[in-house]
Structures are given as structure tokens and as C-alpha cells.
Amino acid sequence: MINRIKISTGSPWEPIVGYSRAIRCGNVIEVAGTTAMKDGAVVGKDDAYAQTKYILEVIQAALEQLGSSMSDVVRTRMFVTDISRWEEIGKAHGEFFKEIRPVATMVEVKSLIEADLLVEIEAQAIVEE
Structure with missing residues (x-):
């Protein structure tokens, strides 16, 4: 059995849904879909750039807790x-990944878990063991 190291953000949804913010299994780290929620409120309401930047900061913190960094992100x-707001989102993504350039997918969805959320991001990192 692979050893799993789990990171939680304390989100009220984590125990209800049964998930972790991020899990490291060996040299692979998976970060769950992350939104711009802090203490039950949306960060950057109606600002796709601000939401994306905040999300990537949360992802960065989770990676660091697992002994990794944004430079290890591959997807x-x-x-x-x-x-239609892809440029705002892409600008924030580029600020974190301009030199790293992981593979990236951006798709439009009907809605997210909270009406004011504009972006949700997942990440995968591979680290040296």
C-alpha cells in the first residue's frame, strides 16, 4: 500500500464530501479542485483574475506543505x-507558471459550487524522491 500524506484546509466541505485538499503518494502530488473561498466567503467576487491568483496561492501553500513547489507542477x-474571461484567468496563471509551463486545460462549466465562484483549479505535481 502506498503511503498517503494528506493536507486539509479545514474547509467545511472536506469532511462532508470526504476529500483532502492535496495528497502526496510517493513522488506524485494531486491537488483537489480549489476555489476562491476563505472563511465561507468568496475572495474576489466578480474578479476572475483575483480569484485565480488566490486559488494558485492556496495550491502553492498545499504543495509547500507536502515538500514541493510550483516548479514541480506538471498539469x-x-x-x-x-x-470569455480566459485572458484574466490566463494572466494570473501565467504569473505563476510563465517559466514552468505545465500542460494546462481550461474548460467552461455551467456553474461551480457557489454562484459567485468563477474559477476552480486542480493541479498535479511530480517531485524527486
């Missing part, structure tokens, strides 16, 4: 509620 998946 991101971005779920957005309005694809």
Missing part, C-alpha cells in the same frame, strides 16, 4: 464559468 486543469 493544471481550470474550470471556468465564463470562457
